[in-house]
Amino acid sequence: MSFTSLLLLREFLAIFEIGTAAHSQPRVSYFFDEQVANYHYGEKHPMKPHRLALTNHLVTSYGLPQYLDVFHTRWATDDEIREFHAADYVEFLQRVTPDNVAQLTKTFSQFNIGDDCPIFSGMYDFCKIYAGASLAAARRLLSGDADICINWSGGLHHAKKSEASGFCYVNDIVLAILQLLRVHPRVLYVDIDIHHGDGVQEAFYHTDRVMTVSFHKYDGEFFPGTGHIDERGNGMGKQFAVNVPLKDGIDDATYVALFKQIMRATIANFDPSAIVLQCGADSLGCDRLGCFNLNISAHGECVRFTKSFGIPLIVLGGGGYTIRNVSRCWTYETSVLLDVDLPNELPPTVYHEFFAPDYQLHPVLSGRIPNQNNAAYLNDVSRTVLEQLRSIQGAPSVQMQEIPPDIQQFLEGKILVKLF
């Protein structure tokens, strides 16, 4: 059989799998500790953990927990956080409090503490809660007891090994992917936050076992400034970082079409056995920090499409700064993952007035910002990315291994077998 015929057969089988997976009812686990919503970055800071309380109240009032396995998880330990983060940075996070900041200001620039990443009361506890939930999600997926695990408090994609960045201190996504790599030969990370998923890309930039795909606004200046289409990974990881740079005002139809086209090609060529999807809701229209035109239905369609492949999936939160819309979006996406239809009329919660004046699950969020992405630009992005994906087609990016190497040794080129 020729190489082309093999590829056609593989595509046919992939389509067949998608068709069959769509009919089975997924087992969905939901991880939430209500305490995570009680932390405050500061009065004027756009990141509001309270959005997680709004989300959970809507999920509950819509009656979705009856379809979910709900878990209240233990906090991540320092050792677990050190699996990615540097020891001196973790020690700093442990020690610093609003009461002793004056003694530690010398280290602030080293760890990128400042206006975006302030020191607030209970900051490290907050990190341990959301990171603990992502770790639990990864472990439950590995146990085979769930097909989909949701942690809306996670998805803090900007945190780096040795520094805080973009409201993120601990990168729960990297920690969760490191868990998945213990069993899964190839993990796909997908990011639909409006900001580039730089912390996750950087962590896995040199490996072909994790492919990162980020859809984001890019103009070289918009935070975090990275995510150019030519950032593609290095060394063993060359071509395994994918960036889809977009301009202001992208609308539902073009975003969803581009997402599906790129995801179809990514999954066909990379063949992941697990997917982590970061659902930052700052890509919605009307976001306090964002500048896209997406409605909740389009954002959710990306989630539905990712789920349709029937590959074990972790779904995480991320950015999102108009909190009434963030909570509606993540509630809708919980229902999408469960294949449950929700009425557009919001059920009453103690936070009902947040959702005035429409009190609906799907407010109109589009049309506020002119769409700067013309057809020629989008065709160019799509052609370039699809060419990149074709270059890894059929690549046995990693051999199946019963006991994969510890990822840190792997990244350093010293492959040791670690028992765990």
Ligand SMILES: [Zn+2]
């Ligand atoms: Zn963001």
